[in-house]
Amino acid sequence: xxxxxxxxxxxxxxxxxxxxxxxxxxxxxxxxxxxxxxxxxxxxxxxxxxxxxxxxxxxxxxxxxxxxxxxxxxx
Numbered sequence: 502x503x504x505x506x507x508x509x510x511x512x513x514x515x516x517x518x519x520x521x522x523x524x525x526x527x528x529x530x531x532x533x534x535x536x537x538x539x540x541x542x543x544x545x546x547x548x549x550x551x552x553x554x555x556x557x558x559x560x561x562x563x564x565x566x567x568x569x570x571x572x573x574x575x576x
Contacts, residue, residue, distance in 0.1 A: 524551075526573040532563050545571045 530541060538549045538558075552558070555570045563569070 523575050524572040525575040527555075528571045528573060530569045530571045532565055532567045532569060534565050536563065536565075538563065541569070541571065546573050546575075547571050548574065 528545065530545065532541070538552055541547075541563075542549050542552055551572045551574065552569060555572050
């Protein structure tokens with residue numbers, strides 16, 4: 502099992518990152534050929550910024566087969 506580093510944020514920080522939305526569920530997603538963060542976020546009711554934060558992804562690309570934690574958001 503992978504070690505996952507958790508980042509502790511307060512509600513105000515999370516709200517700013519998630520565009521005022523609340524995380525209602527955390528799911529895992531395996532990156533497929535042709536995926537990008539915009540498509541993954543749109544298909545899973547999340548944001549690119551939230552996915553980047555929860556997975557410690559900078560401006561680098563994601564790779565096929567990579568497992569991401571996706572925070573599913575709700576207004």
